[in-house]
Amino acid sequence: MGKTFKRPEALSENHTHYCPGCTHGVIHRLIAEVIDELGIRKNTVGIAPVGCAVLAYNYFTFDFQEAAHGRAPAMATGIKRVRPDLNVFTYQGDGDLASIGMGEIIHAANRGEKFTSIFVNNAVYGMTGGQMAPTTMPDQKTTTSPYGRDIGQTGMPIKVANLLAALQTDAYITRQTVIRPKDINKTKKAIKQAFTYQLEGRCFSMVEVVSTCPTNWGMTPVEAIKWTEDNLLPYYELGDYKTPQ
Amino acid sequence: MGKILMKGNEAIGEAAIRAGCLNYFAYPITPQSEVAEYLARRMPEVNGVFLQGESEVAVGYMIFGASACGERVFTTSSSPGVSLMSEAISYIAGAQCPAVFVNIIRGGPGLGGILPSQADYFQATKGGGHGDYRLLVMAPASVQEAVEMVMKAFPLAEKYRNPVMILGDGLIGQMMEPVEFPEDLRTEPSNKDEWATNGMSTRGDDKQNLVKSLYLDPTALNDHNLLLKSKYDQMKKEEVLYEPVNMDTDYKALIVSYGTMSRVCKSAVAMLKEEGIEVGMIRPQTLFPFPEKAIADAAEKSSCKIILSIEMSMGQMVEDVERCVKGKLPVSWYGKCGGDVPSPEEIMDVVKERI
Ligand SMILES: Cc1ncc(C[n+]2csc(CCOP(=O)(O)OP(=O)(O)O)c2C)c(N)n1
Ligand code: SF4
Numbered sequence: 001m002g003k004t005f006k007r008p009e010a011l012s013e014n015h016t017h018y019c020p021g022c023t024h025g026v027i028h029r030l031i032a033e034v035i036d037e038l039g040i041r042k043n044t045v046g047i048a049p050v051g052c053a054v055l056a057y058n059y060f061t062f063d064f065q066e067a068a069h070g071r072a073p074a075m076a077t078g079i080k081r082v083r084p085d086l087n088v089f090t091y092q093g094d095g096d097l098a099s100i101g102m103g104e105i106i107h108a109a110n111r112g113e114k115f116t117s118i119f120v121n122n123a124v125y126g127m128t129g130g131q132m133a134p135t136t137m138p139d140q141k142t143t144t145s146p147y148g149r150d151i152g153q154t155g156m157p158i159k160v161a162n163l164l165a166a167l168q169t170d171a172y173i174t175r176q177t178v179i180r181p182k183d184i185n186k187t188k189k190a191i192k193q194a195f196t197y198q199l200e201g202r203c204f205s206m207v208e209v210v211s212t213c214p215t216n217w218g219m220t221p222v223e224a225i226k227w228t229e230d231n232l233l234p235y236y237e238l239g240d241y242k243t244p245q
Numbered sequence: 246m247g248k249i250l251m252k253g254n255e256a257i258g259e260a261a262i263r264a265g266c267l268n269y270f271a272y273p274i275t276p277q278s279e280v281a282e283y284l285a286r287r288m289p290e291v292n293g294v295f296l297q298g299e300s301e302v303a304v305g306y307m308i309f310g311a312s313a314c315g316e317r318v319f320t321t322s323s324s325p326g327v328s329l330m331s332e333a334i335s336y337i338a339g340a341q342c343p344a345v346f347v348n349i350i351r352g353g354p355g356l357g358g359i360l361p362s363q364a365d366y367f368q369a370t371k372g373g374g375h376g377d378y379r380l381l382v383m384a385p386a387s388v389q390e391a392v393e394m395v396m397k398a399f400p401l402a403e404k405y406r407n408p409v410m411i412l413g414d415g416l417i418g419q420m421m422e423p424v425e426f427p428e429d430l431r432t433e434p435s436n437k438d439e440w441a442t443n444g445m446s447t448r449g450d451d452k453q454n455l456v457k458s459l460y461l462d463p464t465a466l467n468d469h470n471l472l473l474k475s476k477y478d479q480m481k482k483e484e485v486l487y488e489p490v491n492m493d494t495d496y497k498a499l500i501v502s503y504g505t506m507s508r509v510c511k512s513a514v515a516m517l518k519e520e521g522i523e524v525g526m527i528r529p530q531t532l533f534p535f536p537e538k539a540i541a542d543a544a545e546k547s548s549c550k551i552i553l554s555i556e557m558s559m560g561q562m563v564e565d566v567e568r569c570v571k572g573k574l575p576v577s578w579y580g581k582c583g584g585d586v587p588s589p590e591e592i593m594d595v596v597k598e599r600i
Contacts, residue, residue: 065442
C-alpha cells in the first residue's frame with residue numbers, strides 16, 4: 001500500500017506517560033487524525049480532565065484548558081457560549097464524567113451544548129490507583145472493592161451512553177471501543193461524526209470509548225483486551241444510541 | 246447621561262454591560278436573584294450571553310472556561326452559592342485568568358438567613374477555596390459605588406489576571422438609589438493573545454496556549470506560587486482604596502467599618518460630633534488589599550484611645566485591624582450578624598461606653 005506511518009499534525013512529539021497497552025494513547029491519536037482531516041486544529045480547544053489524561057495537552061498541538069475533576073463540560077459550555085465558532089471537546093474518564101461530574105455532563109447534554117465529549121470508560125479510577133468507579137462491573141475487584149463490587153451496596157454500573165440518550169434533547173450519542181483494529185476504525189468514524197455535528201452547529205455529541213487499564217486491572221495488555229471482550233462489551237453494548245433528527 | 250433610580254442588584258447587572266462585559270452565567274439565590282432576572286431580559290438586547298447554569302459549581306467553571314478563552318465574563322451569587330464557586334475560584338486564580346465575582350452576602354453559616362450580612366469576610370479575603378491565592382476584594386457602601394466598582398473590576402481583573410470580587414450585602418443589592426454609569430469607566434478588554442485559549446487562528450499563530458493550574462514539579466510549583474505572590478504584593482502597593490471620615494480632628498476613637506455598616510457608622514460619627522465627641526473613621530473600600538498603612542498611621546494619633554472594628558459579622562475583620570495597630574491601642578469589636586443592621590444610636594452608645 002506504500003502507506004507510511006505519519007504523526008498527525010495535531011499530535012505533538014512528546015513521549016506519552018501512559019502505561020504500556022493503555023488505550024488513552026490510541027484515542028488521542030484518533031482525535032488528532034480527525035482534527036487534521038477536518039482541518040480544524042487552529043480552531044480547536046481541548047479540555048483535559050483530572051485523571052490519567054490530565055496531561056493530555058502535552059500530546060496535542062492546539063489550545064488546551066485543564067479542568068477540575070468532573071467540571072470539563074461546564075468549562076466547555078462557558079467556551080461555546082462565548083465563542084461558538086471554536087471547536088471544543090472534553091476528554092474525560094469514568095470517574096471524572098460518571099461520578100463527580102455527572103451533574104455537569106447531564107445538564108450540558110440536556111441543554112444541547114454544541115461541544116463533543118470523548119468519554120473513556122475503563123471501569124476504574126486509573127490515576128489514583130484503581131479504585132471503584134460508577135462503571136465498575138458487578139463483582140469486579142478494585143482497590144476500594146477488594147471483595148468485588150457489591151451491587152447491593154453500590155448499585156449497578158452506569159451505562160452513560162444509554163443514560164444520556166434517554167434525554168429528550170437532540171444529540172449524537174455513541175459507544176465504541178478501541179480494543180481491536182476494526183473497532184479503532186469505527187471509533188475514528190464516530191469521533192469524526194461527532195466533530196462534524198459540532199461544526200454544523202447541530203447538537204451535543206458524546207463518544208463513549210470502552211477502554212482498558214491493564215495496570216490497575218492487574219493484567220497484561222493482551223489479557224486486558226480479552227477481559228474487555230468477555231466482561232465489558234456484553235454489558236456496555238457498542239453502537240449509536242442516538243443520532244440527531 | 247443623568248441619574249436614574251435603580252435597585253442595587255439591577256444596577257450591578259447594568260454596570261457590567263456598561264463596562265463592556267457581555268457574558269453572564271449564574272444560578273438564582275436570594276438576595277441577588279434580581280441580577281439574573283435583569284440580565285435575562287437585558288443581555289439579549291445587547292447581543293450578550295445569559296445562561297442559567299445547573300448549580301454554582303457548574304457556573305464557576307462556565308466562568309473559568311469563558312474567561313480562559315479571553316472573554317470578559319462575570320457572575321453574581323450569595324454566600325452559599327459562593328461557597329460552591331470557591332473550587333472554581335481557586336482554579337481560576339491558579340490558572341491566572343481574569344473574572345469578576347459578585348457576592349451579595351446573606352447571613353450564615355449554612356443556610357443562615359436571607360438578610361444582609363458581612364459574614365463572608367474571611368471567605369473573600371483569606372481564600373474560600375484551597376491553595377495560596379488571593380482575590381482583589383472591593384466593598385461598596387452605596388449603589389453608585391457598587392456600579393463603579395463593578396465597572397473598574399474588569400480592567401483590574403485583566404491587569405492582574407486574577408479574579409476580582411465585589412463584596413456587597415443584601416442591603417446594597419435590595420436598595421433603590423439614583424445612579425449613573427460613568428462613560429469613562431467603559432474599557433476595552435486587554436489583549437489576551439499571549440495566554441488565552443482563544444484558538445490559534447484567532448491569534449494568527451501556531452503556538453499552543455495552555456490554561457492550567459497543575460505543576461507537578463516542586464520547583465515549578467514554588468515558582469508559580471512566587472509569581473502569584475508577586476501579583477498580590479503589587480496589589481498591596483497599587484490598589485488600596487479607603488475613605489477617611491473626620492480624620493482631621495483630635496478623635497478619641499477610630500472606627501473601622503465597610504459596606505452598609507459603614508454608612509451607619511458615618512451617621513453615628515456625625516451625630517457624635519454634634520455632641521462634641523470626635524470620632525475618626527476609616528472605611529476600607531478594598532478589603533484585600535487592606536488599608537494597612539492608613540489604619541496604622543491613624544492608630545498613632547495621641548488623642549485616640551481605642552479602635553473599634555464594627556461589622557455585620559462576629560469580628561472577622563478584627564484580626565486585620567489588630568495586625569495594623571500592632572498592639573499600640575486596644576481593638577474592640579461591635580457588630581450584629583443575624584440580619585439586623587445596628588442603628589446609628591446603637592453605635593453612638595457603643596462608642597460612648599468604650600472611650
Ligand atoms: C475534587 C477532587 N477529588 C478527587 C480527586 C482525585 N482524583 C484524581 S483522578 C481521580 C479519578 C480518575 O479516574 P477516571 O476519571 O476514571 O480517569 P482515569 O484515570 O481512569 O483515566 C480522582 C478521584 C481530585 N483530583 N479532585
Ligand atoms: S493507570 Fe490505567 S488508565 Fe492510567 S495510564 Fe495506566 S493503564 Fe492507562
